[in-house]
Amino acid sequence: NQAARAIVFNGAASANSTGVTVSNNLVGDQATLAGVPPYIAPTTTVYTKGVWINGTNAITISGNSIKSILSYVPTAMTGIELVSAIGSGTINISNNTVNGVVTNSVAGTSSVYGMLISSAGGPYTISGNTVSNVQLVSTSFTPRPRGISVGTAATSGTIEKNNVSTIYNRSSGTGGVAGIELTSGNNITVRNNFVSDVNQNMTGGAAFSTTFGTMGLRVAAGT
Numbered sequence: 001n002q003a004a005r006a007i008v009f010n011g012a013a014s015a016n017s018t019g020v021t022v023s024n025n026l027v028g029d030q031a032t033l034a035g036v037p038p039y040i041a042p043t044t045t046v047y048t049k050g051v052w053i054n055g056t057n058a059i060t061i062s063g064n065s066i067k068s069i070l071s072y073v074p075t076a077m078t079g080i081e082l083v084s085a086i087g088s089g090t091i092n093i094s095n096n097t098v099n100g101v102v103t104n105s106v107a108g109t110s111s112v113y114g115m116l117i118s119s120a121g122g123p124y125t126i127s128g129n130t131v132s133n134v135q136l137v138s139t140s141f142t143p144r145p146r147g148i149s150v151g152t153a154a155t156s157g158t159i160e161k162n163n164v165s166t167i168y169n170r171s172s173g174t175g176g177v178a179g180i181e182l183t184s185g186n187n188i189t190v191r192n193n194f195v196s197d198v199n200q201n202m203t204g205g206a207a208f209s210t211t212f213g214t215m216g217l218r219v220a221a222g223t
Contacts, residue, residue, distance in 0.1 A: 001029060006046040011055020014087030014121065019058035022051050029068040037137045038104035039070055047071030050079045058089025061096060069101040074108035077101055081116045088122035095128045102135045111143035112136050120152040130163045141173035141206055151183035159190045166197045172204035176212040185222045
């Protein structure tokens with residue numbers, strides 16, 4: 001609690017570490033956010049990244065409760081993020097709770113993610129997680145909130161048994177919103193997930209398309 005980034009592993013390359021395990025931690029103020037953003041409480045929590053991993057060969061992230069990632073800082077906010085230089089070892093992200101990743105920055109141009117998996121060289125599994133209350137209040141057109149977003153060069157991946165809900169883009173810019181999004185990678189299996197309550201403010205009417213729509217599952221690239 002009381003940090004910009006709660007749990008960080010920052011390696012320069014995948015060869016710097018054979019593996020990282022992050023399990024059974026409480027990250028951020030554990031109270032459930034009430035009402036609608038912008039939120040004025042809690043005033044003390046984690047305010048940009050819950051779990052942030054860079055430069056290792058294999059990863060296990062499990063059993064963590066990550067709540068109230070919340071601030072007015074105009075930067076990308078994530079519950080769990082794999083950034084870069086992730087090797088070909090096994091990646092398992094399972095049975096975590098991510099509840100409340102919200103930017104209060106009205107002028108911000110960065111988005112919010114429950115989970116953002118930008119790097120994985122080997123097979124990955126994202127399973128049994130609960131991701132909820134991922135919201136954006138920015139007036140900018142650019143940001144697009146996502147519950148789970150995956151874009152890697154991995155040879156295969158499985159996304160299953162996740163519960164993703166209350167993913168909101170409150171910007172009138174109509175920039176889009178997605179419960180689960182795939183932006184690259186092949187041989188990806190997405191099965192038995194429950195996605196609900198994905199919504200955006202449509203009053204601005206700036207764009208309606210496969211990029212900027214309201215989508216439970218968005219497959220932008222890959223197979």
